[in-house]
Amino acid sequence: MTTSFAVSVSSSLFEAHVNFFTPGTALPDVAEILAIEQLPGSRWARLSRIQVRHTDGGEESYFVKVSLGHHGREALKGEFEATSAIHAVTPDFCPQPIAWGSLRGDPDAHFYLCRYYEFSGKLPEPGPFCERLARLHKSHTSANGKFGFHCTTYNGDMPQDNIWFDTWEAFFANGLQHVLDVREERAGSDATLDSLLPALFENVIPRLLRPMESNGRRVQPCLVHGDLWFGNAAVVHGTGEPVVFDPAGFYAHNEYELGNWRPERNRFTRGGYFEAYHNHIHRTEPQEDYDDRNALYALRFNLHAATLFPDRDEFLQMAVDEIRRLVEKYPDGYTGEE
Numbered sequence: 001m002t003t004s005f006a007v008s009v010s011s012s013l014f015e016a017h018v019n020f021f022t023p024g025t026a027l028p029d030v031a032e033i034l035a036i037e038q039l040p041g042s043r044w045a046r047l048s049r050i051q052v053r054h055t056d057g058g059e060e061s062y063f064v065k066v067s068l069g070h071h072g073r074e075a076l077k078g079e080f081e082a083t084s085a086i087h088a089v090t091p092d093f094c095p096q097p098i099a100w101g102s103l104r105g106d107p108d109a110h111f112y113l114c115r116y117y118e119f120s121g122k123l124p125e126p127g128p129f130c131e132r133l134a135r136l137h138k139s140h141t142s143a144n145g146k147f148g149f150h151c152t153t154y155n156g157d158m159p160q161d162n163i164w165f166d167t168w169e170a171f172f173a174n175g176l177q178h179v180l181d182v183r184e185e186r187a188g189s190d191a192t193l194d195s196l197l198p199a200l201f202e203n204v205i206p207r208l209l210r211p212m213e214s215n216g217r218r219v220q221p222c223l224v225h226g227d228l229w230f231g232n233a234a235v236v237h238g239t240g241e242p243v244v245f246d247p248a249g250f251y252a253h254n255e256y257e258l259g260n261w262r263p264e265r266n267r268f269t270r271g272g273y274f275e276a277y278h279n280h281i282h283r284t285e286p287q288e289d290y291d292d293r294n295a296l297y298a299l300r301f302n303l304h305a306a307t308l309f310p311d312r313d314e315f316l317q318m319a320v321d322e323i324r325r326l327v328e329k330y331p332d333g334y335t336g337e338e
Contacts, residue, residue, distance in 0.1 A: 027052070027062070027098070027099075027113075029054050029055045029056070030052045030053070030054060030055070031052075031053050031054060031055045032052065032053045033050060033051070033052050034051040034052060034053055034059065035049075035050070035051040036048055036049070036050050036051075037049040037050075037051075039063075041231075042065070043156070043157075044067060044072075044075070044156055044157045045065045045066060045067040045072070045075075045076075046065070046066045046067075047063070047064070047065055048063075048064045048065075048066070049061055049062070049063060049064075049116050050062050050064055050116075060115070061115075061116035062098070062113055062114070062115060062116050063095070063113070063114050063115065063116040063117075064111055064112070064113050065079070065111065065112040066103070066109055066110065066111050067109075067110055068108055068109055068110070069108060071154075071157065071159065072109075072110050073102070073110040074151075074152050074154070074159065075154035075157070075159075076100050076110050076111065076112040077100055077151060077152075078151055078152050078153035078154050078248070079097075079100070079112050079153070079154070079246065079247065080097050080099075080100035080112055081149075081150070081151050081153070082149070082153050082225075082226070082247040082248065082249035082250075083095070083097045083114070083245070083247055084097050085141070085223055085249060086136060086223065086225065086244070086247060086249065088141075089135075089136055089139040089141055089223060090132055090135055090136045090139075092132065092241065093132040093133075093135075093136060093242070093243060093244060094243055094244050094245055094247075095114040095115050095117055095243065095245060096114060096115060097112070097113070097114045098113045098114050098115070099111075099112075099113045100112045100113065117234075117236050117237075117243065118236070118237040118238070119234040119235060119236065119237055120234070120235045120236070120237045120240075121234075121235075122234075122235045123230055123233065123235075123267060123271075124233055124234070124235050124242030124243075125242070126271055126272045126273045126275075126276035126277075127276055128241075128242050129233065129242040129273070129276070130273060130276035130277040130279070130280060131276075131280060132242060133225075133228075133244075133257070133277060134277060134280030134281050135280075136222075136223060136224075136225075137222040137223070137224065137254040137257070137281060138222070138280075138281065139222070139223060140220045140221065140222060141223055141251075142221035142222075142223070142251040144164065145221065146164040146165060146166055146171075146221060146251070147164065147165050147166075147167070147168050147170075147171035147172075147221045147250070147251050147252060147253075148162045148163055148164035148165060148171060148250055148251060149162035149249065149250035149251060150162075153226065153247070153248045153249055153250060154248060155226065155227050155248040155304050155308070156227075156304070156308040157308065158179070158182055158304060158307050158308060159182070160175060160178065160179075160226075160248060160250070161174060161175050161178035162175075162250045167213055167219075168209060168212065168213060168219040168221075168252070168253045169205060169206065169209040169210050169213060171252070172205065172209060172252075172253075172256075172300075173201060173205050175300075176205075176300050176303070177201070179300060179303050179304060179307060180193075180197070180303065182307050183303060183306055183307040183310070183316075186307060186310050187306070187307070187310035187316075190316060190320075192320055193316065193319070193320055193323070196320065196323045196324055196327055197323075199327040199331075200323050200326070200327060202333060203327065203330050203331065203332065203333035203334075204296065204323075204326045204327060204330050204333070205296070206333055206334035207330045207332075207333050207334045208289055208292055208293050208296050208326075208330070209253075209293070209296075210334045211286050211289065211334070212253070212284055212285070212286075214336070217285060219253050219284070220254075221251035221252065222251060222252060222253070222254040223249060223250075223251055224249055224250065224251075224252045224254065224256055224257045225244050225247045225248070225249055225257060226247055226248035226249040226250060226252075226257070227246065227247060227248040227260065227304075228244060228257055228260050228261070228268075229260055229265075229266035229267070229268070230266055230267040230268065232244055232245055232246045232247070253284070254281060254284075255283070255284055255290075255293060255294065255297065256297050258274065258277065258294060258297070259294055259296070259297025259298040259299075259300060259301055260297075260298070260301045261273060261274065262294055262295065262297075262298035262301075263298060263301065263302060263318070266301075292326060292329070295322050295325075295326065296322075296326065298322065299318070299319045299322040299323060302315050302316075302318040302319040302322070303315075303316075303319045306319060
């Protein structure tokens with residue numbers, strides 16, 4: 001599975017954007033492109049800010065992401081669909097997506113378009129940020145009541161398996177196995193990891209996730225951003241409003257979102273973000289399992305990092321260390337008595 005879809009520097013970049021903004025396309029009221037600025041920040045796509053003048057004389061800036069190939073197309077489709085779902089529930093929490101598709105004249109190059117926002121460079125304050133995140137999670141907008149999503153979404157250049165499942169345990173186990181398969185395909189097998197996986201799937205996952213869906217309890221499928229680290233959250237310059245972007249979303253247990261906050265590299269371990277979030281949504285019962293559930297979710301995000309950056313051994317080691325701890329703590333698995 002080759003999933004690299006980074007866009008190389010091309011002398012036709014300006015021409016591609018000019019064609020993109022011609023009449024009959026995503027923004028038919030553009031009279032003139034004033035400037036194109038290449039932006040940093042992605043290994044998987046070319047990012048640009050495009051300033052235009054509309055036919056009514058007004059000026060506006062747009063954010064455009066361009067990727068190549070089948071996986072590039074699917075990644076941008078997934079970003080558009082996930083952002084659209086977030087925007088439909090919490091329109092003040094993400095940029096409104098405008099369009100996605102293929103560049104005219106180059107069917108192998110694909111785009112995602114939304115309005116451009118100037119960010120302050122600060123991490124959002126816990127209070128207003130977590131209020132909006134909790135509002136998103138409380139929406140319970142899974143139309144079929146299941147866990148998953150109607151299309152593939154990508155974490156970086158890694159496709160996620162979002163096939164629908166009736167239970168959170170089944171969805172999580174299937175998605176985690178998919179991540180492990182992609183990691184092994186890119187980096188090769190790891191004997192220590194492989195030795196721990198049977199106990200992880202047979203004992204730990206049922207022990208930590210099944211009690212939430214037993215004895216009359218039920219996990220509500222919530223729309224999650226799916227890749228909520230500090231690089232995908234920002235403060236809008238001038239307004240101070242917190243926003244999120246670049247989602248890898250699906251319908252999940254709401255606490256899955258917080259698994260990405262556990263690794264200190266993602267910067268949400270400081271400043272009271274967990275506490276601010278749980279001011280709005282209480283910890284799921286049984287609460288005594290909360291920290292180990294968070295650790296279970298976090299190890300998936302560490303495996304994401306190990307898949308995206310297979311040359312950096314520390315990410316895999318973090319996951320292995322956590323799996324070993326959980327396997328040793330829960331040797332008996334789920335007994336129905338938790």
